[in-house]
Amino acid sequence: MTNISCLGFFTTLVIINSDSSNQSGSGLQDAVFHRGRNNLHILCSNYEKVGDLNDHQSHFLGPLIGEIGQLSEPLTSRLFVGNSYLNKVFLRLFYVQAQHGNTSHVHGFIFSPSVLASHVMEAFTLSNIQIKKIPNYQPSHFFGVRQINNSPQTLLPEERLTVPGCRTTLMDHQQKAVEFIQRSESDNISIAHEIWTHPDNEWVKQVFSKAAARGLVDKDIVFDSHGCILADDMGLGKTLTTLTTIQLSRNQAVLFANEKLDRDVEMRTPATLIICPLSTLDNWINEINTHFDNGSLPYQVFYGKERSTIQFQDISRVAIVLATYESVCISGIKESNDGQQIGTSDQGRKKKSGLNLSNVRWFRIVLDEAHYMKDPKTNRSIVLLSLKAQRRLCLTGTPMQNNLGDLHNLLKFLRLEPWSNNSIWKQCVELPVQLCDPRGILTLQNLMNGISMRRLKTTVLELPEKVERVINIELKSPWNQIYEKNHETFAVQFGKNRVGGQGWNSSDFFGELVDLRQLCDHPALIEKGPGINNYGWNESSKIVHLVGDVKDFLCSGAVNRVVIFSEFKRFLEIIGIALNDQGFRFTTHYGKTDNETRKNNLDRFRGDSQCRILLATIKTAGVGIDLRCAQKVYIMEPTWNPAVEEQAVDRLYRIGQKSKVQVVRYCVMNSIEGNIFQIKRKKAELAMLSVPLSGNLEFELVRRSMREKISTT
Structure with a gap:
């Protein structure tokens, strides 16, 4: 599975300008694109301009580079440690100097996140530049990134599986998944053995031998996964x-x-x-x-x-x-x-x-x-x-x-030996990845290449648009001052500069942390007992914005439905009070509700035209239920785990969704919630390392592969 793919290579003419300073010599040179005001410029050594793409090509390809003045970027392992690559296209460019005339060529490899692949290929098509598959493509030469098939073939009738008793024809991606599972389960193929004998695994074998000599692992590996x-x-x-x-x-x-x-x-x-x-x-x-x-x-x-x-x-x-x-x-x-x-x-x-x-x-x-x-x-x-x-x-x-x-x-x-062993995992994957060691990243991605399959909805299905926005909320007075006071107390008790550097109880720490989070939702949440009797629902800036936004959305369409997620049931109950005050009918989906009641509530939400709002705790409704009947989802506070939020959103955004899906996330940025946003980003960055992307391999491999390709064309 991967989130970045190689789309192939391209070749196009370069218009040599009279003011280009680097026109001497010939052969292959590294190059980058520079987005000018009107054209894409080609820069070579010392960032000297050697020429331009034509106006038509520049018009369509320029936005892929970024804002005016930006340079194209190659694919490097440093990008995978952060999340800067999530919305970028990467180009490994080579400029071939013409010996005669006023034209030369630029050759390039194209890499992009899978979610952008169709957009990038469309831009090249509109620019009249053809993307071709790279012959004899070797992922190990390109940071472990695999090349996608630019023209996927629909399965022929004779290629489709016949499944006894099944009334449904599998979609192409589902059949490919079945075939992948069958291969992994085959007695004739040991995926673990294939990974173990991979050339990139030599250093792991050395670590294993030393661990076996010390008695940390069994020297005999059983490839029985x-x-x-x-x-x-x-x-x-x-x-x-x-x-x-x-x-x-x-x-x-x-x-x-x-x-x-x-x-x-x-x-x-x-x-x-x-x-x-x-x-x-x-x-x-x-x-x-x-x-x-x-x-x-x-x-x-x-x-x-x-x-x-x-x-x-x-x-x-x-x-x-x-x-x-x-x-x-x-x-x-x-x-x-x-x-x-x-x-x-x-x-x-x-x-x-x-x-x-x-x-x-x-x-x-x-x-x-x-x-x-x-x-x-x-x-x-x-x-x-x-x-x-x-x-x-x-x-x-x-x-x-x-x-x-x-x-x-x-x-x-x-049972994936020897990586299931704690010692081998820690020495060959966990610690190297934490240290951004390219060998560990490559080992992790080779493992995931072998034992897992992942496809994204955006590249497999024709789903409607998904629009996401974050609403930055400011706490009302006096709750903003009370929050600041509580946060200062929290920092004195548990911060790195706490008085005397004394230790602290973890349960107290997390309890106070939850109080800070709940204060960002509604002050009643940090009160003992019912609490809401002492406050109105409109003491929460989040609820005030939510009620207005929900009202506008439901009034804009007779079939519109919304789902409101929160970690805290008490907060959802206060939201329910606000909705009742405004005349909205709603139903709920909470953790301790019995299974029959949950089912009845969901049936009501899906089928009752007068009940178009679902209040749900995010950990309960975030998995296993179908909410495609809704078109808008509200996440009332950031969670520590980004995957939890994505799972919740995907209850709506899935196969069969016909409408545009809107995702609204509330956050008090100048608070603990802003910190949670940063922690979520780091977790997402770490998760991205579990896809098959390699470390800091030598660009000479890429250069050599490019030279071989050019010499044969």
């Missing part, structure tokens, strides 16, 4: 892709279940265990019933009171067992090394089902929203890692949310 990460953008149909994969492997599953080895003492089942959050359980059931004929893909739900009656024979007769993370943890009581039970509380042991899922060897285990097991120290992770299966699949649009440890836990689940 049969699985992958499907990290497609949210809304691309990972559920249908997974169900199709399961249906196509039913015969293999039966063979697996019937193969009895002497060393096997556990029970084998042909079923695939799908573990998902409670909020997505109904969605899996709906997807099975929607896309497959009745009974063609049999399933068993392992949840609620009924799970205590489920026996091994029951799960051996179905293709799928659907379970929530909680029900798996309650079932998965295992013995730790010191003989203590793990994976459940005392309360959980009382609820334990008769069937222990850890005693079963599954044909396949699927983790939906796989980032739910990001923390390796939790009972949830311990239980999930103890489960046995031949094949494993992780579904998540955000494989890394906070740090590289999130991703490492998924590699442990996939």
Whole structure:
């Protein structure tokens, strides 16, 4: 998976100007574009101008460079450490001096974020410059960036998969994902072995040998990983892709279940265990019933009171067992090394089902929203890692949310040796990436290239426009002064210049931090008890702006619907008071609401023309539900985790959305919320390193490849 792609190369004429100072010599020279007021200039050594593109080309290509006066940039590893590349096009240019006449040529490689690829290619098409694929393209010569297919082919009828019992024709990107999963699960291919034997992995082998000599790792590597990460953008149909994969492997599953080895003492089942959050359980059931004929893909739900009656024979007769993370943890009581039970509380042991899922060897285990097991120290992770299966699949649009440890836990689940080993991961990936060592970045991206697939909605689907804006809010008086006073107290207690440099309690720290965040929402949130009785809803600058904006939007269209997300249920309740005062009807989606009530509330929001507002806690409604009926989403405060916000937005912005989606984010910039914005940006930058982009490789490789291309044309 990647967020930056090579679009190919181009060649075009350069108009040599009479005032160009560098007209001596010939051959290949490094060059850059310089956007002038009227034309794109070509600059060579010492930034001396050698010529221009014509007016027509300059008109269309100039905006790709930036503002007037800016220079084009090459692709370098330094850009990947920050987020400066997210909206830029990168050009590696070479100028060939003419020996005779007044024209020369400029050759260039084009790189761009995937989200801009179609825009960039359109600009070159309008400028009458053809982008061609680079023959014998080697990603390792271009910082690990892969070349995209500029003219993707639609699958031919004979190339399409025939899926027994499936009523839905897969989209092209879904079929490619199925084929990728099948390849990763194949007995004939070891992705881990391919990565291990890659030329870029030599330094990792040296680290491994030293670690094995010290007894930190087992010297014998078992390449027995049969699985992958499907990290497609949210809304691309990972559920249908997974169900199709399961249906196509039913015969293999039966063979697996019937193969009895002497060393096997556990029970084998042909079923695939799908573990998902409670909020997505109904969605899996709906997807099975929607896309497959009745009974063609049999399933068993392992949840609620009924799970205590489920026996091994029951799960051996179905293709799928659907379970929530909680029900798996309650079932998965295992013995730790010191003989203590793990994976459940005392309360959980009382609820334990008769069937222990850890005693079963599954044909396949699927983790939906796989980032739910990001923390390796939790009972949830311990239980999930103890489960046995031949094949494993992780579904998540955000494989890394906070740090590289999130991703490492998924590699442990996939049994991807030796990178699943803590010592190898820390020495070869985590620490090098933190130090911006290009070897670590390249290793990380080679891993992700091999075991994961990611496509973005903007490059796969024809989705409507998404418009995002941030509303900078100022606190009302006297709450701005009260906030400043509280912030000063917080800094004295917990800042680096705290009195005496004494230590502090982490729970106190986070408690005070939450108070500062809530004060940015509404002063009643930091009061003990109901609080709102002492204040009006209009004491919150955010709510005042929100109510006006919602009113304007709903009045502008009879079918318009909005979703309002917040981390804090009490804040949503105050927003509800404001909406009632203004005559708006709304419904809610909160964490502790029972499943049936949630479903009824969502049905009302989707179908009741008089109820066009949904108030939702972001961690509850941010995954697993379909909110395509809405066209505008409000995020009332910045969250620590950028992936949480993106997941929430993608409840609306997904396959089937027909309308433009508007995203409004509220932030009191001159406060703790401004700090959270900066932290989110750093987390997003770190997450971008988990895509296949390389480190600071020698440009000589690029130059040599360019020379070879020019010599053959």
